[in-house]
Amino acid sequence: MEWTIQELAARAGVTSRTLRHYDSVGLLPPSRVGENGYRYYNPAAVARLQRILLMRQLGMGLPAIAKVLADEVDTAEGLRAHITALEEERARIERRIRAVRHTLEALEAGAEPRMDVMLSGFNDRYKDEVVSRWGERAYQVSNDWWHGKTLDQQLAWKKDTDDLVAAWVAAAKAGVPPTSDRAQALAARHVRWLSAIPGTPTAEGDRERSIAMVRGLGDMYVDDPRFAGMYDDEAGAAFVRDALHAYARTHM
Template sequence: MEWTIQELATRAGITSRTLRHYDRVGLLAPSRVGANGYRYYDAGAVARLQRILLMRRLGMGLPAIAAVLAEEVDTCDGLRAHITTLEEERDRIDRQLRSVRHTLDALQAGMEPRMDVMLAGFNDHYKDEVISRWGERAFQVSNDWWHGKTLDQQRAWKQAAEDLVAAWVEAAKAGVSPTSEQAQSLAARHIRWLSQIPGTPTAEGDRECSIEMVKGLGDMYVDDPRFADMYDDAAGAAFVRDALQAYARTRM
């Protein structure tokens, strides 16, 4: 099939003048020019125009687009690359939509609009640590999971986390041993809590990586002052570390 320049311009939402300009700068030539001077475009030309319009929408200038198209050997590879780019853009927009919906929910609920607290991804404050220890995918999957929750679900999750921390602090202040049944029960609860977070080894059932993760978390609780504050003091953080690492050695 072929389309005239007017038909293609109308379908693409651009002007025939734009198509003639693309021809002049070497981006998109017509498939053929009829004896009457009319320009015709076949399916291959339309596919090329689709790619040009996609790159324009991504903010690329015409010289940059020309360079990309000139370097490509296989059109299908180029289309696959565009699919990947579009999927990433779709995911970014989806995250923005979820954030805006959360903001609206918070405002309608009459909450103080501190979106930095309510909308932060589960691991946002510890992004670098998560990526360095467990990779980009672990961060992205868990972060998307958090942003996919409703405001009520986020509140419930945070409350469960606060309850767990409070239980750790209470046990540490009571002076129980990290290897005691009480401490080991808390360690099991802590690991069940971790297993609810997509992207973590515990959620994916990877035993060896789960053991490594639990031990690494224990070390991070002690090494990072933010966690010492969370568990009341450095001694509390050390108690959590020792209990988790004992559990990882003997019960995982």
């Protein structure tokens, strides 16, 4: 099966002049040239044009495209690489769509859009730490889960989180021991909160890594200055840490 240059141009959404230019720079020669001077393109040439157009859409210039194609040994591997690049681009576009949708929802609800809701993911600020502790997949899955929520769902989640923190602060101020029923009930609630986040070890039922995560979070609440004041003071953060450690030790 072959297509003429006019047929290929029409199918590909480009001009015949573009295809002739690709030929002149050695990027896409026709499969053959007929006695009448017509250029013809077979399936292999069409597949090559597909690659060229994909790379053009990704912002690559013709010299760079020519180098990629010249250096390429395995066409199938090259196509797999392009699929990966396209999937990454799709993910970026979907994140932008969700961000704009959040803004629209806020405006339609008569609320002033909040920058932290519109532009921040669930754990964007802690990406490096999440990746180093629990891996790239844990970050990506949880971040996609957060960005997939509507504005109302994000605000509801933030409220639940604030309520949990407030309950910890109240228990610390009441002076109950970290191993008390009240503190351990809060620790169990904290672990359920973690388990609701896809990608985390607690959500996936990985016992050993879940224990490490719960203990690690407890330590982080005390040691990391970013959490200073989250639980009112250092004593409050230490109370949460000790309660989580005790829960991990006896209930996980």
